[in-house]
Amino acid sequence: MSGATGALTADPTWDLLEDDTIVILGRAREYLSGLTDLIEECERDRRFPAEIVRPLVDVGFIRGPIPISDGGLGLTHLQSASLMEEAGRAWASIRTTTNIMTLVAELLSHAGTPDQKKEFLTPLLSGDRLGWFAITEREAGSDAGAVATRAEPLPGGGYRLSGVKSYITNANHGDFGIVLATVDPNLGSRGITAFLVERSDGYRTIEHPHMPVRAVSSCDVELDRVVVGPDRVLGEVGRGLSLAMHGVNGGRLNVSAGCVGIAQACLDASRTHVTTRKQFGKQLAEFQLVQKMVVDIATRTAAARELYRSSARLLDSGIDARVACSMAKYFCAETAVAVATEAVQVHGAIGLTEGHPVERFFRDAREATIPEGTSQMQILQIGRALLGVSALR
Structure with a gap:
């Protein structure tokens, strides 16, 4: 090297x-x-x-x-x-x-x-276009098969899209997106289809300010009878949900790795703080309880890193790594929350100050337990794989 x-x-x-x-x-x-x-x-x-x-x-x-x-x-x-x-x-x-x-x-x-x-x-x-992906609705989050946004087939072969997608990242500043909608509600998940939609097609976005990742847009995307041609179907009609699942392992792995990055940033900030700040006439680093907090941050971060890397290597080897990626997403997200909490504690009052890095780490870590499958959904999916019994359906 x-x-x-x-x-x-x-x-x-x-x-x-x-x-x-x-x-x-x-x-x-x-x-x-x-x-x-x-x-x-x-x-x-x-x-x-x-x-x-x-x-x-x-x-x-x-x-x-x-x-x-x-x-x-x-x-x-x-x-x-x-x-x-x-x-x-x-x-x-x-x-x-x-x-x-x-x-x-x-x-x-x-x-x-x-x-x-x-x-x-x-x-x-090339960075000339910005895209977003819309599957989530108010009543279709973890239950992706409950998508209600409708894609009405038109006589000329196109589709009329109507519905509201919620919590959509990038939609406010992106210029196109992939929208999952059903061509026939009676078909259940077999009717869900992926469509490419451009801003010029006439969808509307409504920004919802949120606690974490504040530089990122999180929007409702309103589709009010938006018409797209047959050439805007991505993949096969009725195969939209399976298409979305194609990227699920990579998405969970990426979130897992990002969580480890947050945890590492917490460790870096905490080490600097405890070795430069003094209380009672000595460095914070000299206190046993402070050392334990920093050691816990470091140990959890190292364990989470090994888990996401081992999952990535499984994917690269061609092995079915769905369970491994779910474990990584669950463990790394929860680790980021625990580590960020410790980092705020290490920093004391200044760690609660808006604009301080660890305050941002704390907010951003909390976000990671929800997208790409909540921690609870990961548990249920891992449990089904381990026990052969589904707690969902």
Whole structure:
């Protein structure tokens, strides 16, 4: 590994990674480290800086896992997830945004026609378009099969979309999205179909300010009789839900890695704080209880990192890693929450101050237990795999 990225190879969390992965992470960290001033401004103003998308693409985000034949980099799951750890460590809003755009790119690469790839995927991978993915509704969150947004078939072969999607990341600043809607409610999940929708088609977004990842938009997307042509069906009619599941392992893995990034940031901040702040005439680091808190943060972070990396390696080997990715998502998300809580405690009153990094880590960690399947849904899916009994249906 010597000489791969100069001084950056000193990071002990990279010790077991291959040289090419270290180079990728080094480039990403170098870019992300220059965003510090932008973070405070955008979090305060709840603004997503669209100007950073192209540089993020250049260092490997979004196009990383896409095959070279489609304009991507062909990165492994481990490499892509490791990038997401870097994003989580620097700014969780980037991890959230790029994870969704990566999912959109993966679905287009997997199921898009040549024309769809030319119109949507190619500009997405160059940073010229911003995409979003809409499956969730007020009454269809964990139960994705309950999608009620309707896609009414038209005589000319197109569809009229009507319904409201909720909590949709990127929709406020993105210019196109993938919408899951049913062509026939009587068919249940077998009627759910994926459609490509552009802003010019006439959908409306309503922003909902939220507690975590404040530089990311979270919107309702209102589709009021939005008409799309037959060429906007992504994949096969009635196969939208299975298409969405195509990217589920990668999505959960990316969230897991981002959570480890948050945990690592908590560890970095806590170590600096306890070795520079004094109380009762000595460093905080000299107190036994403080040492225990920092040790717990470090141990949990290391364990979570090993779990997501082992899951990534399973995916890269071609093994069915659904359970492993669910375990990683469950454990890493809950670890981020626990670690961020400890980091706030380590910092004391200043850790509760809005604008302080650990206050942001705490909010962002809490978000991770919900998207890409809540912790409770992961437990139920893992339980079904282990016990052979479903607690859902």
